[in-house]
Amino acid sequence: MQEKSFQIGVVGLGIIGSAISKHLLSSNHQVIGFDIDQNKLIENNGQPLTISTSLKELLRSSDVIITCLPNEQSLSDTVDRLVSLKDTTVKTIIEMSTLGIACKSKNKEKLISKNIHLLDCPISGTGEQASRADIVIYASGDEQSYKEIESIFNSFSKDCFYLGDFGNGSKIKLIANFLVSIHNVASAEAILLAEQTGIDLDKIFEVISSGAGTSKIFELRAPMMMKREYKPATMKMNVWKKDMTLIREFIDLYSVSTPLFSATEELYELALEMGLEEEDTAAVYETLKKIDQEGADKDE
Numbered sequence: 001m002q003e004k005s006f007q008i009g010v011v012g013l014g015i016i017g018s019a020i021s022k023h024l025l026s027s028n029h030q031v032i033g034f035d036i037d038q039n040k041l042i043e044n045n046g047q048p049l050t051i052s053t054s055l056k057e058l059l060r061s062s063d064v065i066i067t068c069l070p071n072e073q074s075l076s077d078t079v080d081r082l083v084s085l086k087d088t089t090v091k092t093i094i095e096m097s098t099l100g101i102a103c104k105s106k107n108k109e110k111l112i113s114k115n116i117h118l119l120d121c122p123i124s125g126t127g128e129q130a131s132r133a134d135i136v137i138y139a140s141g142d143e144q145s146y147k148e149i150e151s152i153f154n155s156f157s158k159d160c161f162y163l164g165d166f167g168n169g170s171k172i173k174l175i176a177n178f179l180v181s182i183h184n185v186a187s188a189e190a191i192l193l194a195e196q197t198g199i200d201l202d203k204i205f206e207v208i209s210s211g212a213g214t215s216k217i218f219e220l221r222a223p224m225m226m227k228r229e230y231k232p233a234t235m236k237m238n239v240w241k242k243d244m245t246l247i248r249e250f251i252d253l254y255s256v257s258t259p260l261f262s263a264t265e266e267l268y269e270l271a272l273e274m275g276l277e278e279e280d281t282a283a284v285y286e287t288l289k290k291i292d293q294e295g296a297d298k299d300e
Contacts, residue, residue, distance in 0.1 A: 009058040009065045079107040138161055143164075220234070237278070
């Protein structure tokens with residue numbers, strides 16, 4: 001049985017939005033994109049993505065919108081533009097950004113009068129994983145609306161979990177990113193230690209990746225740390241700063257003790273102070289190298 005075809009508009013063609021759009025081009029859906037950067041050029045297997053120069057045009061020609069946006073203002077502006085339209089075919093918005101739950105909830109309420117459902121569907125995975133359709137979706141919100149568009153996720157993710165009430169997706173996303181922040185720093189510490197062993201780093205990576213000490217983040221980021229090459233970024237340090245702020249607010253809301261996360265906050269802040277904002281978050285390794293060198297200088 002052929003899956004239902006949708007007219008899909010992708011708003012926000014950054015690292016994740018571009019990857020999702022490429023996969024959608026290979027599906028049976030009709031896809032159009034929009035980004036404030038009008039120089040975007042996206043194609044898959046020689047098939048170019050139609051990129052609209054007008055957000056209004058995209059909102060009028062789509063029945064499903066996917067938003068992959070950098071900040072809360074971008075989401076609010078998109079929703080406000082949609083609400084202002086007298087005629088639109090949009091039925092569902094799949095909101096995939098990592099943003100505050102309060103912001104998403106506020107924009108969900110704005111759409112009620114238009115009978116448009118906003119689903120909270122953040123992703124787990126890096127840009128590099130998104131390019132391979134290796135991401136996981138944490139979906140929450142109106143169940144009937146989710147079931148109607150669930151097939152869309154098949155083209156760009158390896159799995160999708162429906163998690164019930166609106167906002168549950170973002171809660172789990174923040175918990176996942178909480179772990180990512182720690183795993184990333186732990187990977188950097190491991191590589192720093194590995195350098196001192198005299199064993200070939202590639203061999204260490206191969207062995208660690210096959211055993212109990214590995215993590216998805218170690219496997220993705222340790223090679224970047226070993227080469228000390230952090231571009232192209234799968235998650236830029238300056239974008240990660242927003243995620244770290246959201247995680248901290250989430251932790252404080254529930255008054256949980258998180259000493260490991262607190263330790264990582266200082267290292268990511270140091271990375272920004274070192275001018276690494278455009279580098280991949282694997283560049284947190286450079287902060288450890290800096291601290292290690294400063295310690296060695298003091299000992300001389």
